[in-house]
Amino acid sequence: MEEESKSLPSKDNFSEWYNELLMTAQIMDVRYPIKGVYVWYPFGFSIRKKVYNMLRNLLDVDHQETYFPMLIPKPELLKESEHIKGFEDEVYWVTHGGLSELEVPLALRPTSETAIYPMYKLWIRSHADLPLKLYQIVNTFRYETKHTRPLIRLREITSFKEAHTAHETWDDAEKQVHEAMDLYSEFFTKLAVPFIVHRRPEWDKFPGADYTMAFDAMMPDGKSLQIGTVHHLGTKFAKTYDITYEDDKGERQYVNQTCYGISERCIAAVIGIHGDNKGLVLPPNASQTQIVIIPIVFKKDEGGVKDACQKVKELLRANDIIAVIDDADERPGAKYYKWEMKGTPFRIEIGPRDLKNNSVMLVRRDGKKESISMDGLPETVRNKLMDFQTELLNVARDSMMSRVKSCETLDEAKQQIENGWATMPWCGDKACGLEMENVVNCKLLGEAHTIKGAGKCPVCGKATDRIITMARSY
Amino acid sequence: MEEESKSLPSKDNFSEWYNELLMTAQIMDVRYPIKGVYVWYPFGFSIRKKVYNMLRNLLDVDHQETYFPMLIPKPELLKESEHIKGFEDEVYWVTHGGLSELEVPLALRPTSETAIYPMYKLWIRSHADLPLKLYQIVNTFRYETKHTRPLIRLREITSFKEAHTAHETWDDAEKQVHEAMDLYSEFFTKLAVPFIVHRRPEWDKFPGADYTMAFDAMMPDGKSLQIGTVHHLGTKFAKTYDITYEDDKGERQYVNQTCYGISERCIAAVIGIHGDNKGLVLPPNASQTQIVIIPIVFKKDEGGVKDACQKVKELLRANDIIAVIDDADERPGAKYYKWEMKGTPFRIEIGPRDLKNNSVMLVRRDGKKESISMDGLPETVRNKLMDFQTELLNVARDSMMSRVKSCETLDEAKQQIENGWATMPWCGDKACGLEMENVVNCKLLGEAHTIKGAGKCPVCGKATDRIITMARSY
Numbered sequence: 001m002e003e004e005s006k007s008l009p010s011k012d013n014f015s016e017w018y019n020e021l022l023m024t025a026q027i028m029d030v031r032y033p034i035k036g037v038y039v040w041y042p043f044g045f046s047i048r049k050k051v052y053n054m055l056r057n058l059l060d061v062d063h064q065e066t067y068f069p070m071l072i073p074k075p076e077l078l079k080e081s082e083h084i085k086g087f088e089d090e091v092y093w094v095t096h097g098g099l100s101e102l103e104v105p106l107a108l109r110p111t112s113e114t115a116i117y118p119m120y121k122l123w124i125r126s127h128a129d130l131p132l133k134l135y136q137i138v139n140t141f142r143y144e145t146k147h148t149r150p151l152i153r154l155r156e157i158t159s160f161k162e163a164h165t166a167h168e169t170w171d172d173a174e175k176q177v178h179e180a181m182d183l184y185s186e187f188f189t190k191l192a193v194p195f196i197v198h199r200r201p202e203w204d205k206f207p208g209a210d211y212t213m214a215f216d217a218m219m220p221d222g223k224s225l226q227i228g229t230v231h232h233l234g235t236k237f238a239k240t241y242d243i244t245y246e247d248d249k250g251e252r253q254y255v256n257q258t259c260y261g262i263s264e265r266c267i268a269a270v271i272g273i274h275g276d277n278k279g280l281v282l283p284p285n286a287s288q289t290q291i292v293i294i295p296i297v298f299k300k301d302e303g304g305v306k307d308a309c310q311k312v313k314e315l316l317r318a319n320d321i322i323a324v325i326d327d328a329d330e331r332p333g334a335k336y337y338k339w340e341m342k343g344t345p346f347r348i349e350i351g352p353r354d355l356k357n358n359s360v361m362l363v364r365r366d367g368k369k370e371s372i373s374m375d376g377l378p379e380t381v382r383n384k385l386m387d388f389q390t391e392l393l394n395v396a397r398d399s400m401m402s403r404v405k406s407c408e409t410l411d412e413a414k415q416q417i418e419n420g421w422a423t424m425p426w427c428g429d430k431a432c433g434l435e436m437e438n439v440v441n442c443k444l445l446g447e448a449h450t451i452k453g454a455g456k457c458p459v460c461g462k463a464t465d466r467i468i469t470m471a472r473s474y
Numbered sequence: 475m476e477e478e479s480k481s482l483p484s485k486d487n488f489s490e491w492y493n494e495l496l497m498t499a500q501i502m503d504v505r506y507p508i509k510g511v512y513v514w515y516p517f518g519f520s521i522r523k524k525v526y527n528m529l530r531n532l533l534d535v536d537h538q539e540t541y542f543p544m545l546i547p548k549p550e551l552l553k554e555s556e557h558i559k560g561f562e563d564e565v566y567w568v569t570h571g572g573l574s575e576l577e578v579p580l581a582l583r584p585t586s587e588t589a590i591y592p593m594y595k596l597w598i599r600s601h602a603d604l605p606l607k608l609y610q611i612v613n614t615f616r617y618e619t620k621h622t623r624p625l626i627r628l629r630e631i632t633s634f635k636e637a638h639t640a641h642e643t644w645d646d647a648e649k650q651v652h653e654a655m656d657l658y659s660e661f662f663t664k665l666a667v668p669f670i671v672h673r674r675p676e677w678d679k680f681p682g683a684d685y686t687m688a689f690d691a692m693m694p695d696g697k698s699l700q701i702g703t704v705h706h707l708g709t710k711f712a713k714t715y716d717i718t719y720e721d722d723k724g725e726r727q728y729v730n731q732t733c734y735g736i737s738e739r740c741i742a743a744v745i746g747i748h749g750d751n752k753g754l755v756l757p758p759n760a761s762q763t764q765i766v767i768i769p770i771v772f773k774k775d776e777g778g779v780k781d782a783c784q785k786v787k788e789l790l791r792a793n794d795i796i797a798v799i800d801d802a803d804e805r806p807g808a809k810y811y812k813w814e815m816k817g818t819p820f821r822i823e824i825g826p827r828d829l830k831n832n833s834v835m836l837v838r839r840d841g842k843k844e845s846i847s848m849d850g851l852p853e854t855v856r857n858k859l860m861d862f863q864t865e866l867l868n869v870a871r872d873s874m875m876s877r878v879k880s881c882e883t884l885d886e887a888k889q890q891i892e893n894g895w896a897t898m899p900w901c902g903d904k905a906c907g908l909e910m911e912n913v914v915n916c917k918l919l920g921e922a923h924t925i926k927g928a929g930k931c932p933v934c935g936k937a938t939d940r941i942i943t944m945a946r947s948y
Contacts, residue, residue, distance in 0.1 A: 031596055032589075033547050034580065039593055042538035042608060049539065064516035065523065067632050070613055073507050089572040094582065096567040097617030106508065108568065115506075119513055122505060134516060139544055139613070143571030158541050 011277055014221040018272060019150075025280050025341050027271065028150040036148030036155035043342065046288040047267060048159060052137060054190060054285060055161055055262065058183050063133040063163055068115045070138065071106040077114045080240040086207025087111075090142040108141035113208070113259065116164050117241040124255060126246045127168055131176065135163035151268035152225065152474050159264040166243065166255040173232055173256035177213065180230045180260040184215055187262070188227065192283035192389060193217055193269045194397035195227065196404070198446035198469055201433055206259075210234040216445050216471070217269040218400045222420045224445055224471040227269050230260040273396050280343025281365050283392050284385040291316060291323040291381065292339045294332055296351030303352045312348065312360065312377065319378035321385070323348075340365065345388055346381070364388055404451075404469070410458050413470055414440045421445070425455035426468040432459035436470065445469040485751055488695040492746060493624075499754050499815050501745065502624040510622030510629035517816065520762040521741060522633060526611060528664060528759060529635055529736065532657055537607040537637060542589045544612065545580040551588045554714045560681025561585075564616040582615035587682070587733065590638050591715040598729060600720045601642055605650065609637035625742035626699065626948055633738040640717065640729040647706055647730035651687065654704045654734040658689055661736070662701065666757035666863055667691055667743045668871035669701065670878070672920035672943055675907055680733075684708040690919050690945070691743045692874045696894045698919055698945040701743050704734040747870050754817025755839050757866050758859040765790060765797040765855065766813045768806055770825030777826045786822065786834065786851065793852035795859070797822075814839065819862055820855070838862055878925075878943070884932050888914045891946055895919070899929035900942040906933035910944065919943040 006024060009016040022028045027044035040048065056065070071094065078084050092108040095101060109115055116134075124132060140160045144153055163180065167173045181197060188195050195215045205212035206229065215228035238244070238254040247253050267286075274281040284290050295301075295309045309325050316323040326335050332349070339347060349361040360377070362384065363369045372380050403420025407413040413422035417440065426433060426444070433444050436459060447468055454465040480498060483490040496502045501518035514522060530539070545568065552558050566582040569575060583589055590608075598606060614634045618627055637654065641647045655671060662669050669689045679686035680703065689702035712718070712728040721727050741760075748755040758764050769775075769783045783799050790797040800809050806823070813821060823835040833845045836858065846854050877894030881887040887896035891914065900907060900918070907918050910933060921942055928939040 029593060029596070031593070032543055033550060033592065034543065034545055037543045037545060039543065040541040042540045045538075045540045048541075064519075066516045066519045067514040067522075069506055069508065069511045069513065069630055069632075071508055071511060071615075071630060076507060091572060092568045092580075093570040094566050095569045096579075098563040098565060098619075105570075106566075118507065119503060119505070122503070141545075145572075156543055156545060158543075 008277055008279065011220060011275065014219065014272070017275075017277075021271065021275060021279060022150050025343070027267075027280075030150055034155065036144050036153070038150045038154070040158065047270075047282065047286055048264065050288050051191065051267060051270075051286050052159060052161070055187055056137075058187055059135050059161075059163065063135045065136065066134045067136050067138070068112055068119065070109055070115075072109055072112075072115045074105045074107060076118060077107045080114065080208055080237060082236070083113065083208035090144065092141045092143050109138070110142055111140055111160070111261070112136070112138070112162055113164070113237055117237050117243060117257075120164075120166055120255075121241050121243045124166055124243055124245050127248060130245055130255065131165055131167045131172065133163065133165045133176075135161060137161045149474075151264045151271070154264075157263050160261060161263070162259060162261045164257070164259045166238075166257050168245070168247070168253070168256070170232075170234060170256045173234070173258050176258045177230050177232050177260075180258065181213060184228045184230065184260070184262065188215065188217075188266070188269075189393065190285050191266060191270055192285070192393040192396060193227065193266065193273060194393060194400045196400075196445075196448050196450065196469065198448050200446040201430070201444050201468075203430060203434070204444070204446070206231040208233060208236050210236070214446065216469075216473075217273065218403060218421065218471075219269070219272045219474065222403060222418065222472065224421065224443070224473040225265060225269055225272070226473070227265050228260070228262045231258060233257040233259060274392055275343070276366075278337075279341030281392070282343035282345060283389050284345045285389060287322075287343060287345055289322055289324050289342075289344050290385060291321060291346045291348055292335075292344045293323055293325045293348045293350065294335050294339075295325070295327055296332060296349050296354075298352070303355045305350055305352060305355065308355055309350050312350065312374075316378055316381060319382065321378060321381055345385060406453060406467075408455065408458075410436065410439045413442070413458075417442050417470055417472055421469050421471040423451055423453065423467050423469050425453065425457055425464050426466050427457035427460055427462040427464045428466050429457070429460065429462075432457050433468070435459045436468075440470055441472075442470045443473040445471055445473070482751055482753065485694060485749065488693065488746070491749075491751075495745065495749060495753060496624050499817070501741075501754075504624055508629065510618050510627070512624045512628070514632065521744075521756065521760055522738065524762050525665065525741060525744075525760050526633060526635070529661055530611075532661055533609050533635075533637065537609045539610065540608045541610050541612070542586055542593065544583055546583055546589045548579045548581060550592060551581045553588065554682055554711060556710070557587065557682035564618065566615045566617050583612070584616055585614055585634070585735070586610070586612070586636055587638070587711060591711050591717060594638075594640055594729075595715050595717045598640055598717055598719050601722060604719055604729065605639055605641045605646065607637065607639045607650075609635060611635045623948075625738045625745070628738075631737050634735060635737070636733060636735045638731065638733045640712075640731050642719070642721070642727070642730070644706075644708060644730045647708070647732050650732045651704050651706050651734075654732065655687060658702045658704065658734070658736065662689065662691075662740070662743075663867065664757075664759050665740060665744055666759070666867040666870060667701065667740065667747060668867060668874045670874075670919075670922050670924065670943065672922050674920040675904070675918050675942075677904060677908070678918070678920070680705040682707060682710050684710070688920065690943075690947075691747065692877060692895065692945075693743070693746045693948065696877060696892065696946065698895065698917070698947040699739060699743055699746070700947070701739050702734070702736045705732060707731040707733060748866055749817070750840075752811075753815035755866070756817035756819060757863050758819045759863060761796075761817060761819055763796055763798050763816075763818050764859060765795060765820045765822055766809075766818045767797055767799045767822045767824065768809050768813075769799070769801055770806060770823050770828075772826070777829045779824055779826060779829065782829055783824050786824065786848075790852055790855060793856065795852060795855055819859060880927060880941075882929065882932075884910065884913045887916070887932075887944055891916050891944055895943050895945040897925055897927065897941050897943050899927065899931055899938050900940050901931035901934055901936040901938045902940050903931070903934065906931055907942070909933045910942075914944055915946075916944045917947040919945055919947070
């Protein structure tokens with residue numbers, strides 16, 4: 001499992017760069033013998049672990065984690081007709097157990113509403129059982145016929161975090177939608193991933209939802225990546241699966257539900273947005289190792305460089321900063337290459353001269369370099385890690401916002417989406433929306449309440465203050 | 475999701491007690507509409523989380539966590555002929571994606587050798603890549619035709635921890651077998667689950683292994699439950715999947731491998747062994763909540779009982795003891811019932827009289843009760859939690875050992891296994907072993923190096939110092 005010293009294609013060729021980086025930095029191995037199914041390298045999985053523990057910590061404040069079965073009997077999956085229409089082309093079917101054919105085919109969950117809600121019917125009886133807020137982190141499956149891509153378009157989604165909540169009223173569920181959006185905002189901010197939240201157009205909402213709010217990130221090639229969704233389900237599924245509660249007057253009422261999900265696309269966003277021609281750039285929150293310490297030792301270990309490295313490591317660890325020493329028998333340059341490829345936020349170099357000066361050399365993953373004093377080292381490093389984290393987010397957010405442009409004509413939009421996102425007035429009519437998608441060859445991401453404006457619908461010419469975002473999308 | 479106040483069947487009817495407890499204490503819901511597939515209640519999952527985090531911590535010392543795909547192409551699964559013979563009747567097959575038939579049927583992993591080892595072939599090149607020690611915690615699938623039972627015999631094993639290692643020599647792999655056995659011993663000891671390790675007879679080893687070491691626990695009905703296995707795979711899979719490394723002389727050699735696994739049966743063992751007629755009894759290591767504090771308040775809150783509860787909770791939490799307060803508007807008795815059912819190790823009752831005495835009432839889940847001083851409370855509680863943990867293990871171990879009896883005749887063994895395990899001399903011959911299994915109607919668990927003796931094989935009469943354990947088994 002030794003890495004090879006090879007250089008990446010330029011990030012300007014984003015797709016090539018991305019595929020090559022995932023292999024070279026040992027995030028995902030693409031050589032598994034099924035299309036769209038990939039293997040997590042241990043290093044990649046260490047990022048997954050760190051990121052999902054962060055997500056768990058946010059959820060555990062007022063959700064409970066649980067686990068529902070992966071197999072769904074065909075009749076359950078087919079119960080919600082609108083829902084199944086959204087998935088029927090993509091469901092994997094188990095038809096045989098051993099050498100015999102099953103009486104009832106079993107679906108691999110494409111998402112778990114139809115596995116979970118029959119149980120909610122049994123679990124929810126009175127208003128005292130509400131709100132119910134559960135989540136699980138599971139593998140889900142889609143028989144993708146489109147071009148697949150690691151972490152982005154998968155046949156096995158290995159890390160689907162799905163939350164499912166039930167409430168008394170539609171308004172209670174709406175409040176939950178906002179709470180979930182706040183939670184996701186905090187999560188992506190901690191990941192240094194900027195986003196715009198769009199309310200998806202009616203024809204692109206989750207099958208069965210009243211409405212869908214989606215978190216969209218911009219990848220370096222200007223395409224949008226949907227990294228999280230929050231759905232208000234109203235009473236749609238409650239009616240199908242007969243999920244009711246007894247209200248305080250003793251009457252049975254349907255529950256109102258929400259669900260919201262995040263997959264390993266959140267990691268694709270971190271990689272895509274922050275990486276550079278040298279490899280990964282991980283925000284400190286997403287990196288298992290935050291600091292690599294590299295002893296700069298000449299023929300003999302003058303002045304106890306290695307001891308000093310050890311002391312610095314222990315000092316940082318005692319302050320909850322995850323530091324490792326790379327004292328392999330290699331040139332420092334080879335080590336720099338390796339740890340830069342893995343995106344380790346900071347490198348600390350310690351040589352005889354640094355020791356004389358009672359200092360160490362701190363090199364950020366973006367190349368910025370400065371000598372810092374041994375006195376108060378953990379505090380200095382912690383502050384600088386936080387600065388780095390914030391800068392990554394700010395730079396990425398500025399870059400994204402500079403590529404979102406208001407357009408007046410469809411031609412203009414067509415040009416704009418080559419390199420970013422276009423925003424335009426839209427009357428709200430589906431036919432106009434589909435025509436816009438068709439002419440511009442893009443997807444309407446929906447309306448963002450952070451983007452205001454007014455003008456005329458480019459298709460029907462009606463005056464409107466609704467503004468829609470257009471993008472090519474993953 | 476409110477629990478109902480119902481009493482359990484007596485634990486003397488173990489099977490009934492177990493099934494009822496899993497529902498009443500909200501561990502697993504058995505009402506999912508597929509046989510052998512169950513739903514983790516959030517409370518059950520909190521135990522799973524705690525127990526598997528403990529397992530992760532033990533493994534992370536020198537293993538790396540990773541994730542391999544759930545789907546295995548038929549040709550890969552069939553490559554290792556001995557291995558597949560062990561599983562072919564139990565494999566679930568995916569044959570369709572959407573509405574179309576797949577060209578290559580895909581198996582749901584029954585275990586992951588055949589998913590992992592083709593990647594090991596790519597990942598291992600030189601002796602510098604060895605040893606390689608990876609693990610994953612995943613769902614696996616068996617089309618069980620036998621009687622299924624939650625946590626014990628499942629069609630979806632939700633929590634299979636499988637480790638897979640590769641080494642230079644057979645002896646290196648043997649060392650790893652011992653390291654894995656030490657690790658598992660530590661894990662089960664932390665869970666307060668006593669066990670005997672048996673080397674499985676040839677005909678009962680893992681399909682494809684050189685040999686299999688198994689951890690067997692004794693359930694209250696005297697049946698054995700296999701709770702962990704460690705396999706020496708030799709070069710069997712290496713030859714099938716062509717996994718080689720270049721040794722220091724530049725020659726290609728096959729790697730030697732081991733694999734070892736633990737499933738949610740470890741939780742079944744905790745539940746089965748320690749539970750009582752009032753419900754679960756969780757060792758402190760396995761319980762998310764270690765202490766429940768119950769305010770004993772009369773008409774008005776004399777002397778600030780609720781404040782005192784809050785202070786005790788914070789004091790305990792500041793000392794890493796997980797305490798919660800139950801201040802629901804219910805009778806204390808109803809609260810006792812509920813927390814006893816959930817197996818919370820200690821209950822602390824605080825009333826006006828305790829406050830006057832500067833003490834609290836500590837009630838262990840096994841009913842032992844004593845007043846302890848507020849002075850030094852966290853230390854006292856921590857010590858008592860450790861004592862409780864140790865006592866649970868000791869009591870269970872004594873109980874198990876008292877039910878393992880050396881027998882001289884097959885008749886005697888037949889009687890003994892009604893209520894425990896029998897040990898007997900065995901010449902080592904397969905025919906004799908099968909005859910013993912047949913006559914006694916039991917399983918030969920194998921030889922335990924902790925059980926010594928000598929005598930005559932009950933079938934052929936040959937003198938032998940090999941002693942085998944016999945049991946009915948899950």
